[in-house]
Amino acid sequence: MAFEPPQRLVRALGETPDSAQNADWLGQLPRLAEEALARRGVRAQRVQAPGGRSSLVLLVHYADGTPAALKLAPPRARPDRELAALAHWGGFGSVRVLDTRHHGEDGALLLERLHPEVSLRSLPQAKALLEACGTLRRLWVAPPAGHPFETVTQRTAREAEVLRKAPPEVAALASAALAVREELTALPGEELLLHGNFRQGKVLAGERAPWLTVGPDPMVGERAYDLARLVRDRLEDQVASSAGAAGARRRVNKLADSLEVDRERLRGWTLFRAVESGNRALAAGRRREAELLLEFAAWL
Template identity: 85%
Template sequence: MVFEPPQRLVRALGELPESAQDAEWLEQLPGLTEAALSRREVQAQRVQAPGGRSSLVVLVQYADGTPAALKLAPPRARPDRELAALAHWGGFGAVRVLDSRYHEEDGALLLERLHPEVSLRSLPDAKALLEAGGTLRRLWVAPPAGHVWETVAERTRRQSAALRAAPAEARALADTALAMRDELVAAPPEELLLHGNFRQGKVLAGERAPWLTVGPEPVVGERAYDLARLARDRLEDQVATSAGAAGARRRVNRLADALEVDRERLRGWTVFRAVESGHRALAAGRRREAELLLEFAAWL
């Protein structure tokens, strides 16, 4: 089998500032995949396609036919930290790790097989949000002492540096988002392990549980930060409705109340994360996506 990276992955990595580093990883990917399969004594069945925007997933099986999934991501994505988070959750609300050892030589993760073609996005939005909330509650646990993950303050400090260079068309919103971020990190109410990039598409159907999350970008901080990404899910549908700004605010408030999160802190993190994502989309040339994100942030 030839382990060529899907074009969706190639395009996505090419948009990032670390594209040169990722290009080198992409060239090595076929060899890394072969080595990872051999090291874990599993056999490849097929590459998951179209796949994600940040990793290669190969559907594999053990010698006895037990299915599994092998995930390979660039080193800058810190797969070791993803492995540590998944191991800490122990399969409770998240995909289960089948090999807890981290092999720096290939950086691959061997995980239980889920159903990648069935995510929460296959459900009506109201039902999907209800299931998403239940999954998030399982993930929000205290991190272990001496944990390896960065904090929300650290992650958003890095993002703020880029946001300060936002173009004129996004300058006012960027300044508002930066001010909100500074106020939020000044007095964080809690320090929990968070998914970091939680949305409906990151929750897949499983065998041992109806829904399990995948693809964390783990970070330690408050629940409102994690919930902020979910608040803008199915953004095109939200923008297309006649509810507009009022509908966006109601959605944020409903999510906050359902998961017992402070409304204003959720609104603040939702604005910051939408503006930061919009700025990155502009920089990558994805203007339509950027316009949607910035319009949504302005509504809040």
Template identity: 85%
Template sequence: MAFEPPQRLVRALGELPEEARDTQWLGHLPELTEEALHRRQVVAQRVQAPGGRSSLVLLVRYADGTPAALKLAPPGARPDRELAALAHWGGFGAVRVLDSRHHETDGALLLERLHPEVSLRSLPDAKALLEACGTLRRLWVEPPPGHPFETVAERTARQGEALRTAPAEVRALADSALAVRAELTALPGEQLLLHGNFRQGKVLAGERAPWLTVGPDPLVGERAYDLARLVRDRLEDQMATSAGAAGARRRVHRLADSLEVDRDRLRGWTVFRAVESGVRALAAGRRGDAELLLEFAAWL
């Protein structure tokens, strides 16, 4: 199957720090894809577009017509951790792994086919948040013994390095986010398996269950960290309302209460994650995204 890697993937990989870019993987992606298809004896139907920012997803089928999805990600994205999380969830609240026999060879994942064009973002926001919370409840379980996942403290310490060198224009917000992170990680807390990148667009319609999550960037830690990304979902819509900062705080309280998460910890992680994403967007030249994220963090 001849194809060009989706431009969204190419742009996203290009925004990574030079030492983190896997240009060799991207350059060989057509050949890697053909080899992965051949190993699993599946036939490509089409590339899922616009696709993700860290992987290529092909809609495929077995010889008997059974649909599936083949996902390829660069080694730096740690697809081994994604496989470990999906295997541990066993299809409960998440997409199911159909075949992992060749994963160590090429890092690809053969997954059940969901409906990529129908995510929770297709629902009104209130209904989408309700379904999202129900999905998160299923994912928050004890991690497997000897798991390969990093912790919230480890991931945010690494992310904090970029905040310490943030430009002067966002220095005050970056310092506030670092202080919040230090307070939140001062004492050991919950150690649950988290999705790591959970938002409405990561929950797709399925056949065996109405909604199933995809694309985890798994780690271990407290629920408030996982819920924080959901708080800023549909950010442009939130920013366009007249509710302003009061509306953002109400959203934090509503989500915290619905999942019995501490309000202050959810607010703190929401601030940290928004500032970290905003500084990263600024470094990548996405000033519009950065301004939205940083203004939202300032509201909280």
């Protein structure tokens, strides 16, 4: 199958610290895709576009016409961890894995076909948040024994090291984010399996269930960390509204109460994750995105 990886994927992989390794993977992608298709006995229809920032998704079908999706990700994305999380959820609140025989050793996952063009972002904001909370409730379960997942403390420790080197324009917010992280990780907390990258765009319409999540970056930790990314969904709309800081605080409180999460812990993780994302966007040259994230963080 001859194809070009979506430019969104090419750009995103080029912005990471291991861009050389990603470039090598992109160069091998046509061969890797052909081998993964043959190994699983499915045929490609087309590349899903614009696609994601960290993987390629091919819409495929079995010989009998049954639709599916084949996802290929570079080694740095740890597709083995994604497979472990999806297998543990077993399709309850998440996309279902159709083939576990190959255990993601080739960086490919064969998944049920959802409707990639219809995510929670297609719903009005209040309805989208309600459905998002219902999906999260299904995902927050005890992790499997001997799991391969990082903890929130481990993941954010690496991110904190980068934040300590933030440029002067981010320094004050970085200092506040680092302080709140120290406080949040000081004592042992919940140890639940988390999506790790949950937001409205990661919840797609399905056939066997109205809404199913995709694309986890799984880890183990407290619910407030997982919920924090959802707080800033549709960020441009939030920044453009007249509600400002008061609106951001109201959303934190509403989401925390909806899922019985501590309000201050959710506010703290929302602050840390917004500053970390803003600093990363600034380093990658995405200044507009960085400015929005840092403005939002300042409200908290």
